[in-house]
Structures are given as C-alpha cells and as structure tokens.
Amino acid sequence: MSDENVYVVGDETSLYQKRQKIFPKIVSGKFNNFRVLSAWLLLGLYYLMPWVTWNGQQAILFDLPARKFQIFGLTFWPQDFIFLTMLLIIAALALFFFTAVAGRLWCGYACPQTVWTEAFLWMERLVEGDRNKQIKLDKAPWSFRKVRLRFTKHVLWILFALFTGYTFVGYFTPIRELTESLWTLSFSGWEWFWILFYSFATWGNAGMLREQVCIYMCPYARFQSSMFDKDTLIIAYDEKRGEKRGARKKSLSKEEYQSEGLGDCIDCMQCVHVCPTGIDIRDGLQYECIACAACIDACDDVMEKMGYEKNLIRYTSENHDAGGELNPFRPKTIGYGLILMLMAAIFVLSVWMRTPLELDIIKDRNRLYLTNSEGFIVNIYKLRVLNKDQSEHTYKISVSGYDGIEYEGPQQVTLSPESTKEVPVRVAIDPYLLKSTSMDIEFQLESIDDKSIEVTQPASFIGPVQRRGR
Ligand code: SF4
Ligand code: SF4
Structure with missing residues (x-):
C-alpha cells in the first residue's frame, strides 16, 4: 500500500481520510440556470407522473403483483421482457454516446444524485443561509439557535424524503389508492418498507453523503474515463492564460499585471467554493469532477467584475486545449449515434407492431x-x-x-x-x-x-x- 493512502489521525494511523465538510457557495450564471431548469424538469416529472392518467388508468404503473407494467396505454407482461432488454441496451448506448461527445453531462445535469442534492442544498440554504453562514454555524458550539436551525433543516429534508419515498411507491401501487391509505396510515407491510427505505436512502444520499456518493460509491465515475478520448468535452482551467495566479489590484492593466508575471487567475478561490465536490479545477482533470459547470459560472462572474475576458474555466477538449478544433463529430461518436438511432427505431417499431x-x-x-x-x-x-x-x-x-x-x-x-x-x-x-x-x-x-x-x-x-x- 502506498504511503499516500495512509492517514495519520492523532496518534493512530487510519486507512481512511477524514471527510472534509463541503459547503458549496450559491452560484448564478447560464450553466446554473440550465442545471436548475433540468432539476425542476426532472423532479417535476418524477413527482407528477404517477398522477397522470391515460385512458382512465394510471399512465405509468409497475404492477408487480399482477406482473404487468402499464406505460401510456401499453401493457407489458413478463413475456415482453425483450422490450426491457432493448431499453437497457438503448440506455447503455445513450450513455456511451453522450459521454463520448460531452463527457459527464449526465453527472452534472441529470443524475438523480445531482438533482436531489441540488434540492437538498436549496433547503439547507433556505434555513442556514449561504456558505459563510453555514461554516460559521458548523464551527459554533451547540446553542439553542444551532439546534433550532439543524432541527428545522432535518425536518424539511425528512418531509421531502418521505414525499419522495411515497411517490416512488406510487409507481408500483396505484397512487390514488396509496393516498387513501395515507390518511389512515394503513399501508401494507411492503408499502411501509419501501416508503421508509426509499425516504431514508434519499435523506442519506442527498442530504448527508452528497459528494461522497459521487466520489466513492458511483461506479460510473470510475469507468467513464475509458469512454473519453482527446476530443471529449471536459471542463478545464486555461492554465496558459491563468498562471501565474495571484491577487492584484483591479485597477492594474493587463500589461501591468503581466509584466509582474501574473496571469488572469486572481486566486480568489471562488471556483473552489462553489464546487459541490470540493475540488480545485486548476489542479487539472480529476475523477471527482462531476462536470456541473458551477466553477465556470463562478469564474466568469469574477472575470466580468475584473473586466477580463470570460472562459478562464470553460468547456474544452484535450485537443482543443492543444490548439485544435472542437470535434464532436468523429467516427466513434457518429458510430455510437447511428447504432443508438437504429436501436431506438427498432424499439419503437417493435412496440408499435406488437400484437396484444x-x-x-x-x-x-x-x-x-x-x-x-x-x-x-x-x-x-x-x-x-x-x-x-x-x-x-x-x-x-x-x-x-x-x-x-x-x-x-x-x-x-x-x-x-x-x-x-x-x-x-x-x-x-x-x-x-x-x-x-x-x-x-x-x-x-x-x-x-x-x-x-x-x-x-x-x-x-x-x-x-x-x-x-x-
Ligand atoms: S474563480 Fe477564476 S480567478 Fe478565481 S481562483 Fe478560480 S480560476 Fe482563478
Ligand atoms: S470542478 Fe467545476 S465542474 Fe467539476 S464538480 Fe467542481 S464545480 Fe463542478
């Protein structure tokens, strides 16, 4: 085992690194707008979909006891397992395609962990305030105010998590029947189990573990690099333009700070403060980066205030960084795209022509x-x-x-x-x-x-x- 994997805690040697608490700062900008829009859309779909009816029946219902799945007027039985297999193949191809073209687009904008964490962060900020207030509260000794704020935050989180678990079970038990049981709390044993288990998982993953899920638990983070090539879109810091980093007076002209050997990075740390995984993008491409683009928004804002050109942190590719062009259409991505479209067409046709x-x-x-x-x-x-x-x-x-x-x-x-x-x-x-x-x-x-x-x-x-x- 290498020495870098051994951490010294007090007098003891530990194999585990102590978790550094992360308090991501609120950020605004076009990528944040896109992320918030995506979160609203996906969460809205998740919570509303079980209430949608189609031909007088719940539009999406995975009726396990009856062994049939209802999806917008189509009923799938165990004999239709082939369609599920096709869907899984399409999902895998879509992941290959989008990762090869745009890197960790899924992680940054659509992964349930990212989307629910965004919602939990929003509630946390609502109760405890933004980053600085949260850090101050965390360091403060226990007091009535601290207990009150922490209690309020967890009550909000738990209510939201319970609503999430209840909605989840609504995909498997008709949600209107489930709601009738809610008023008398007369759920079946399995319904109780899944509501509580899913709620606990939501509270634990999005509220407590957060970036730890992405860094230590998610397998996708580990193997996605095998789908990357030198033309894959990544988020990176422009080192040539940014270094040597350092504080300077805003009034200094470009020629003046460059004559002092400084680049465009003012070392304000805003890109680190907004990062939900707590990394410094200036250290290069790291597997902890979920490509949420918060650091781009933060740095663009700083650049604008300083009167510098934006895009010190930006979407790029290794080849683009080395002076080449962005190249989303290359044999690999065209191949993935064509197979994906072919599979999707076969799937739609097979469902369309299915004999009921x-x-x-x-x-x-x-x-x-x-x-x-x-x-x-x-x-x-x-x-x-x-x-x-x-x-x-x-x-x-x-x-x-x-x-x-x-x-x-x-x-x-x-x-x-x-x-x-x-x-x-x-x-x-x-x-x-x-x-x-x-x-x-x-x-x-x-x-x-x-x-x-x-x-x-x-x-x-x-x-x-x-x-x-x-
Ligand atoms: S936000 Fe931009 S200027 Fe500030 S430290 Fe990060 S890269 Fe440098
Ligand atoms: S480094 Fe930037 S893009 Fe990557 S996770 Fe942190 S804020 Fe998001």
Whole structure:
C-alpha cells in the first residue's frame, strides 16, 4: 500500500481520510440556470407522473403483483421482457454516446444524485443561509439557535424524503389508492418498507453523503474515463492564460499585471467554493469532477467584475486545449449515434407492431393420445390465451396444418381487458391419414372485432400410424 493512502489521525494511523465538510457557495450564471431548469424538469416529472392518467388508468404503473407494467396505454407482461432488454441496451448506448461527445453531462445535469442534492442544498440554504453562514454555524458550539436551525433543516429534508419515498411507491401501487391509505396510515407491510427505505436512502444520499456518493460509491465515475478520448468535452482551467495566479489590484492593466508575471487567475478561490465536490479545477482533470459547470459560472462572474475576458474555466477538449478544433463529430461518436438511432427505431417499431395477444399451448401430458368412438386419434391441449389489450376481445379459435384435421372445442373465446383464460380443446385425426407418429399442426386465434389482432402457434399431434388393410 502506498504511503499516500495512509492517514495519520492523532496518534493512530487510519486507512481512511477524514471527510472534509463541503459547503458549496450559491452560484448564478447560464450553466446554473440550465442545471436548475433540468432539476425542476426532472423532479417535476418524477413527482407528477404517477398522477397522470391515460385512458382512465394510471399512465405509468409497475404492477408487480399482477406482473404487468402499464406505460401510456401499453401493457407489458413478463413475456415482453425483450422490450426491457432493448431499453437497457438503448440506455447503455445513450450513455456511451453522450459521454463520448460531452463527457459527464449526465453527472452534472441529470443524475438523480445531482438533482436531489441540488434540492437538498436549496433547503439547507433556505434555513442556514449561504456558505459563510453555514461554516460559521458548523464551527459554533451547540446553542439553542444551532439546534433550532439543524432541527428545522432535518425536518424539511425528512418531509421531502418521505414525499419522495411515497411517490416512488406510487409507481408500483396505484397512487390514488396509496393516498387513501395515507390518511389512515394503513399501508401494507411492503408499502411501509419501501416508503421508509426509499425516504431514508434519499435523506442519506442527498442530504448527508452528497459528494461522497459521487466520489466513492458511483461506479460510473470510475469507468467513464475509458469512454473519453482527446476530443471529449471536459471542463478545464486555461492554465496558459491563468498562471501565474495571484491577487492584484483591479485597477492594474493587463500589461501591468503581466509584466509582474501574473496571469488572469486572481486566486480568489471562488471556483473552489462553489464546487459541490470540493475540488480545485486548476489542479487539472480529476475523477471527482462531476462536470456541473458551477466553477465556470463562478469564474466568469469574477472575470466580468475584473473586466477580463470570460472562459478562464470553460468547456474544452484535450485537443482543443492543444490548439485544435472542437470535434464532436468523429467516427466513434457518429458510430455510437447511428447504432443508438437504429436501436431506438427498432424499439419503437417493435412496440408499435406488437400484437396484444399471446397464446401458449400446453399438451396434456397424462395421455399422449386417445381413440374416440369413431376410431379417430384424439390429442388434448390447453390453450392459455392472454389478452394484453386494454379492451375486451372475442377471438375465433381454429386449427390447421394437416389434411382431415378436426377441431373439437369452443369456436370462440371472450377475454376481458388484460386477462388470461385457459381453454381445453381436442384435436382429432383419422389414424389412416397420419404419416408419422408426430405431426406439426397450428392453432390460430383471430379477434372478431379487430382483424389485425391474430396469432398462430405451432403444436405437435401425436398418434400411431396405421395402414389400411392391416
Ligand atoms: S474563480 Fe477564476 S480567478 Fe478565481 S481562483 Fe478560480 S480560476 Fe482563478
Ligand atoms: S470542478 Fe467545476 S465542474 Fe467539476 S464538480 Fe467542481 S464545480 Fe463542478
């Protein structure tokens, strides 16, 4: 183990670095506006979506007991697992694409950890004030005021976290039913567990752990560098322009401070004070940087006040820094983009063309076949029909695939929306027509009210081969 991983605490040697508390300063600027807008949009979607109805039903509902997912009028069953697989592939490709083009765009603007931390920081500032007041309060000995402020902050955090946990469960239990249970606190055991667990996770991650989640717990921070290349967009300090850093009088002209060997960085530390992970961007690219761009806004503000050109900290790339052009369209990103679009198109088409009807055929295993009073060979099947649609349908049942095949069973079956039914049926064939002991046949179901809904399933017919005259 290298010495740099061993920390000395008092007389003891610890393997763990003591956490430095971070009090990010409030910042304003165009990237902050974009981040706040993104947070409002994503949090708004999260909290409002369970309340949206579609065709009289909750638009998004992951109904685990019924084993079906409702998404805007489409119902997905365990048999539709392929769509979930496709979605995961699309999400992975999107991550590759956006990381290759714009670095940690996800971390800075859309990651739930960033978005909820933003909300928790907002509540903290509302109660305790901005950075300097928070530092002062933290250092102050315990007093009635300190207890009151800390208590108020945690009450706000916990209420918000509980609302978050309650909304989360509203994606799995119809949220209106959940709300009825809320007034009497009569949630089921699982609902209690998930509301409290998710609330605790929200309070812990966004309120208490914050940057520690990004630095120590998130695996994406560790492997995202493998998706980077020299043209990936990063946030970096312009060292050539900024160094040598140092304080100076605002009245000094560029020529005057440059003649003293100073660059444009006035070493005001604003970029460090606003950083939610507490790093100094001037030390170069670091995995702790979540690319939130707060330091760009802070430094631009300083540059403006000093009358200097902005962009001392800016979006750039390694190649751009070395004098090249920004190059978002390169073989790698074009390749990712094309595959992403192709996969998205296949996904949309597959969902669009999906038949809302499923048919499983279960052959009677007790008897391979039996002979009826007319001497025909009879096979018995159970048709398991699943109507995945949100409307009732009546289906015509038929069987084909072999000359002289006879179907014995109900001609039609009616299923209510999103329901299954098992239909026992028999199929008979003259034994003298059988050419082998196992024949391929097909069952068909066709909706009477909507001809576009039909499904065909193969099955086997088993029986002894007989020859005439024997
Ligand atoms: S905010 Fe800008 S000027 Fe101030 S220390 Fe950071 S880089 Fe230097
Ligand atoms: S260094 Fe800048 S971009 Fe990176 S996390 Fe800190 S403030 Fe955000």
